[in-house]
Amino acid sequence: MTPSSTIPHTCPWWLLFTFDNPVRKLIHNPWQILLPHIHAGDTVLDVGCGMGYFTLDLARLAGPKGHIIAADLQPQMLAGLRRRAERAGLLERIELLQAAPDRIGIDRPLDFALAFWMVHEVRQPEPFLQEILMALKPGGRLLVIEPMIHVSAQAFERTVSLAERSGFMIESRPQVRISRSVLFRKPKAV
Ligand SMILES: C[S@@+](CC[C@H](N)C(=O)[O-])C[C@H]1O[C@@H](n2cnc3c(N)ncnc32)[C@H](O)[C@@H]1O
Secondary structure (H helix, E strand, O other), X not given: OOOHHHOOOOOOHHHHHHOOOHHHHHOOOHHHHHOOOOOOOOEEEEEOOOOOOOHHHHHHHHOOOOEEEEEEXXXXXXHHHHHHHHHHOOHHHEEEEEOEOOEOXXXXXXXXXXXXXXXXXXXXXXXXXXXXXXXXXXXXXXXXXXXXXXXXXXXXXXXXXHHHHHOOEEEEOOOOOOEEEEEEEOOOOO
């Protein structure tokens, strides 16, 4: 089996430190980005969580009754997140999930899913989006945010169209710095 850190286009775990650091808060403030979407007690997926730049604040926002599924291909990412979550006293709210390239493995209904700077790395976006759609509760939301530097406007719109064909509806296009973003909603009846 190919180690996930050598799969082409997958952000290697050792590169993450270049953008997952305290300076990033000046550009991507997790609280500002996530606050409108998360409620106490929510079940949330952070897919392609890396070492948990957003996961810890998702756990704080969802509170003690919340449940965060942090999924990543790379065990090194999940190990880094475990250390951070333990230090922050948040590990009991976070489920670490080792994803496979063709299946995340979500096994419970979701209120919200975050895919931050990761969809462009997914080998097969269609089944990936469908798995999230199926796991979301009716009315649940998926926030996709992609880096402008790697994802052209055209490529981003292709992903948006794919998601719409899979059954998602566009709810809004939140502004996120140096990124392209879209908030999808799962219709009440799919
Ligand atoms: C650029 S990093 C972003 C990490 C984090 N979301 C952040 O913003 O700091 C992309 C992450 O997505 C993960 N990834 C790529 N494809 C994936 C897949 N199919 N399922 C789960 N994780 C995936 C990579 O291992 C990597 O940790």
